[in-house]
Amino acid sequence: MGYLDALRNITIADIKVDLMRTAYDNDNALLNKFDPRVVIIWAAIFVIVPWFFYEPEPLFAMLVAALLLAYLSQTSIYLLALLIWGSLTNIGFIVVLSSVVYWWQGGSGGLRGAVVDNSVALLPFTLKLTVISVVSLAAFSAMSPKKLAKGLLSLGVPRPFTFAIAYGYRMMPVLLEEYHDLVNSLRLRNKAPENRGLLRWRYFLYLLKLSIKAFYPMAFNVAKRSRVTVEAMETKGFSHSLGDEASRALRLGDLEIQPRDVSFVTVSLLFVVVVAVYL
Amino acid sequence: MSTKQITVENLTFRYPGSDDPVLQNTNVHIDTDEFTAIVGGNGSGKTTLCKTFNGLVPHFFNGTFEGSVRVDGTETTDSDVSALSRTVGYVFQDFENQLVQPVVRDDVAFAPKNHGLADYETRAQQALETVGLGDAADRFIWELSGGQQHLVALAGVLAMDPEFIIVDEPAAQLDPHNARETYEQLQEIQRETDVGVIVIEHHTEFIADYCDRLVMVADGDVAWTEPVDVGLNHVDELLAEDIHPPQVTQIARELPDDRGRLPNGRYPVTVDQAARCFRTVADGQRRRATPDGRGSGDRLISVSDVTHGYPTLREGRKTVLESFDLELYADDRVALVGANGAGKSTLLRLLTGLESPDDGTVTVLGQDTNETLPEELADETVYIHQNPEEMFVEETVREDIAYYLKSREVPDTDQRVDDVISFLDLEDIADRDGRLLSLGQQRRASLAIGLATDPSIVLLDEPTGSLDLQSRREVTRMLSRSDSRTETVVIATHDLQLVAAWADRVIVLGPNGILADEPAQAVFEQPELLQQANLRPPQVVGLSERLGVESPALTVSELVDQLTAAEVR
Numbered sequence: 105m106g107y108l109d110a111l112r113n114i115t116i117a118d119i120k121v122d123l124m125r126t127a128y129d130n131d132n133a134l135l136n137k138f139d140p141r142v143v144i145i146w147a148a149i150f151v152i153v154p155w156f157f158y159e160p161e162p163l164f165a166m167l168v169a170a171l172l173l174a175y176l177s178q179t180s181i182y183l184l185a186l187l188i189w190g191s192l193t194n195i196g197f198i199v200v201l202s203s204v205v206y207w208w209q210g211g212s213g214g215l216r217g218a219v220v221d222n223s224v225a226l227l228p229f230t231l232k233l234t235v236i237s238v239v240s241l242a243a244f245s246a247m248s249p250k251k252l253a254k255g256l257l258s259l260g261v262p263r264p265f266t267f268a269i270a271y272g273y274r275m276m277p278v279l280l281e282e283y284h285d286l287v288n289s290l291r292l293r294n295k296a297p298e299n300r301g302l303l304r305w306r307y308f309l310y311l312l313k314l315s316i317k318a319f320y321p322m323a324f325n326v327a328k329r330s331r332v333t334v335e336a337m338e339t340k341g342f343s344h345s346l347g348d349e350a351s352r353a354l355r356l357g358d359l360e361i362q363p364r365d366v367s368f369v370t371v372s373l374l375f376v377v378v379v380a381v382y383l
Numbered sequence: 384m385s386t387k388q389i390t391v392e393n394l395t396f397r398y399p400g401s402d403d404p405v406l407q408n409t410n411v412h413i414d415t416d417e418f419t420a421i422v423g424g425n426g427s428g429k430t431t432l433c434k435t436f437n438g439l440v441p442h443f444f445n446g447t448f449e450g451s452v453r454v455d456g457t458e459t460t461d462s463d464v465s466a467l468s469r470t471v472g473y474v475f476q477d478f479e480n481q482l483v484q485p486v487v488r489d490d491v492a493f494a495p496k497n498h499g500l501a502d503y504e505t506r507a508q509q510a511l512e513t514v515g516l517g518d519a520a521d522r523f524i525w526e527l528s529g530g531q532q533h534l535v536a537l538a539g540v541l542a543m544d545p546e547f548i549i550v551d552e553p554a555a556q557l558d559p560h561n562a563r564e565t566y567e568q569l570q571e572i573q574r575e576t577d578v579g580v581i582v583i584e585h586h587t588e589f590i591a592d593y594c595d596r597l598v599m600v601a602d603g604d605v606a607w608t609e610p611v612d613v614g615l616n617h618v619d620e621l622l623a624e625d626i627h628p629p630q631v632t633q634i635a636r637e638l639p640d641d642r643g644r645l646p647n648g649r650y651p652v653t654v655d656q657a658a659r660c661f662r663t664v665a666d667g668q669r670r671r672a673t674p675d676g677r678g679s680g681d682r683l684i685s686v687s688d689v690t691h692g693y694p695t696l697r698e699g700r701k702t703v704l705e706s707f708d709l710e711l712y713a714d715d716r717v718a719l720v721g722a723n724g725a726g727k728s729t730l731l732r733l734l735t736g737l738e739s740p741d742d743g744t745v746t747v748l749g750q751d752t753n754e755t756l757p758e759e760l761a762d763e764t765v766y767i768h769q770n771p772e773e774m775f776v777e778e779t780v781r782e783d784i785a786y787y788l789k790s791r792e793v794p795d796t797d798q799r800v801d802d803v804i805s806f807l808d809l810e811d812i813a814d815r816d817g818r819l820l821s822l823g824q825q826r827r828a829s830l831a832i833g834l835a836t837d838p839s840i841v842l843l844d845e846p847t848g849s850l851d852l853q854s855r856r857e858v859t860r861m862l863s864r865s866d867s868r869t870e871t872v873v874i875a876t877h878d879l880q881l882v883a884a885w886a887d888r889v890i891v892l893g894p895n896g897i898l899a900d901e902p903a904q905a906v907f908e909q910p911e912l913l914q915q916a917n918l919r920p921p922q923v924v925g926l927s928e929r930l931g932v933e934s935p936a937l938t939v940s941e942l943v944d945q946l947t948a949a950e951v952r
């Protein structure tokens with residue numbers, strides 16, 4: 105049952121560690137080195153920029169650049185794969201559907217021609233979606249929660265929201281652990297299907313059901329924990345800090361835009377200009 | 384330094400929607416120059432009382448509040464929670480949920496920052512150094528052990544430079560070793576800095592060793608406040624609230640002719656006092672350790688040459704077990720003991736098949752776990768999680784108990800579920816949601832879930848968790864009930880009282896594998912071995928050693944018998 109082992113041991117534990125690395129280990133991530141406000145604004149610009157291009161070549165260049173940035177920012181391979189798989193299947197579905205409709209309506213060139221035509225037509229759109237997903241993923245997963253919260257706070261986002269980000273990061277490992285434990289607990293009390301079917305599909309369907317069933321208890325347990333958290337927040341002076349200017353000043357004190365922030369934005373914009381002119 | 388006071392006068396408090404007051408006409412006075420312990424049965428109102436000190440009652444929990452609580456001269460009703468928390472720090476019982484920032488340093492600095500204190504960085508660093516975590520400042524909270532997380536919560540409180548610190552049941556969520564370290568930390572803080580420390584505690588052995596004053600809360604009122612030595616002598620009153628006096632006090636009370644009394648007429652409460660009070664037993668009654676169960680039955684489980692670990696964020700794969708060999712036989716009562724991180728839980732999970740070893744083989748009842756699904760192994764094996772919460776997936780305890788039987792389409796499911804429920808006296812909670820029960824009740828319910836499966840191998844991970852006395856009783860009952868069919872039981876535990884009373888084979892795990900694999904008696908004869916594994920023998924073992932009994936008594940009654948017999952001769 106070798107590959108099953110791989111599936112239940114290595115992958116679950118490794119995916120967990122990989123996700124944790126994306127979320128927590130940002131010390132060397134490129135995008136974490138800049139001022140958080142700059143990164144947030146930069147990401148906002150680059151979510152819009154791809155929509156001004158209509159040819160596949162410049163978009164492709166942008167995708168390469170975005171992937172490079174994602175790599176330098178230590179974005180999770182699993183998340184990237186999931187994201188790209190998501191856009192491909194989504195677009196793939198549209199291609200298949202529209203082609204079948206075209207062919208069925210008696211369009212010229214047959215089914216195969218329709219698929220090719222539609223794919224080409226949808227390519228820029230796919231690329232745009234992928235570029236903005238990769239860019240935002242890279243930016244937001246690279247920044248440490250503290251930086252991200254600080255950046256948003258200084259841009260005027262209310263403090264309860266920025267606190268929620270830091271708290272979310274604090275809770276994520278707890279959630280993962282809780283979920284894994286619950287799935288395991290369910291497995292020890294269930295019976296796996298005896299007839300596993302072709303490629304074990306029954307077995308995987310059964311695992312899928314368990315993983316869905318574990319969600320509710322997980323949400324319940326985590327919600328229960330937060331009762332104490334709310335009390336503790338009160339004792340730690342959280343509500344006091346909401347209206348306290350001194351506290352806000354401390355929180356934002358060391359934010360400063362430095363030359364490297366400026367050069368980062370300049371280089372990115374130059375890149376876009378070069379792409380626009382030459383490709 | 385002048386002392387500060389908390390003064391409670393004629394306090395009555397009723398939670399909204401409840402007819403009976405939690406606290407009724409309560410009066411108590413607590414000083415900063417003492418280490419105070421508050422004891423009381425479940426629901427006696429001790430936690431509510433402590434929450435009046437920092438204003439959570441009545442500012443956060445609104446209710447009917449009469450009387451007065453003054454903290455260092457300030458009437459709590461005239462202040463608010465965040466202001467009062469600068470004077471009174473609170474470490475909650477489930478302290479993990481008190482930590483709200485991902486990084487240690489940020490969490491400790493959280494409160495000072497909220498209060499706009501410019502020196503928050505120095506405060507955080509100092510607080511961390513006080514609790515001995517100076518070099519963990521940049522680590523993530525989730526990377527720390529439970530004991531370290533508790534210290535972070537404590538540091539978060541210290542960073543505000545409070546006059547009082549309240550710690551709610553430190554021993555309930557920590558293993559005994561960490562609980563003891565926490566107590567030492569608290570004692571030092573109290574002595575060095577004149578901060579008043581208040582703990583809510585059930586475990587009288589900690590109270591006897593570390594605290595100065597004992598406040599007894601019963602039925603919403605402070606029954607009495609006494610110095611610890613005197614207070615712990617009110618044995619009957621303590622027992623009436625389900626609080627067990629220290630083992631040495633129990634022994635002293637059992638000895639005939641008041642022989643257990645100290646010159647001042649009281650019973651001893653610490654091993655030290657008892658050792659001075661009881662006469663040394665001239666040995667000569669050395670008992671032979673009973674031979675262990677190895678080889679007496681069939682081999683049920685074999686772990687051979689197993690290397691196993693888990694991936695970590697920064698340090699690659701961490702190996703927990705290396706070239707590990709172990710065989711377990713029918714009729715073994717195995718206790719797996721050892722420091723945190725020695726691999727006790729990992730070993731149990733390997734036996735369930737939830738994890739398969741990186742290297743080597745684990746065979747359970749002739750099935751290689753590499754080749755078998757955990758669901759199939761669960762036909763004969765039951766594993767009870769150390770955190771009982773993870774065992775509840777249905778909406779009532781009854782459904783949770785039936786879950787296993789239903790998924791396996793066992794014919795008389797309802798009958799069996801009813802049997803188990805009545806055996807463990809769960810009738811009153813059977814139709815409630817398991818996740819909303821108290822920890823003690825959850826533990827009992829989780830034992831019921833295990834018992835219903837009628838297994839031949841039982842794996843229990845920390846069944847008495849926090850050394851809670853009632854759950855120890857329930858575990859023992861469950862074990863006796865399952866004796867008929869069960870062939871072997873493996874318990875991973877810190878609870879050496881349970882080990883002393885129950886196990887016949889003790890496996891001590893150290894950082895490099897098995898340190899010892901011997902009968903319980905033999906293990907308790909080697910104090911250095913226990914120390915190596917971060918374990919502390921029960922008082923009765925420590926005392927018999929101090930009294931010169933060469934083969935230590937393992938239970939209170941055993942030592943009472945030995946002491947009585949020695950006197951007669």
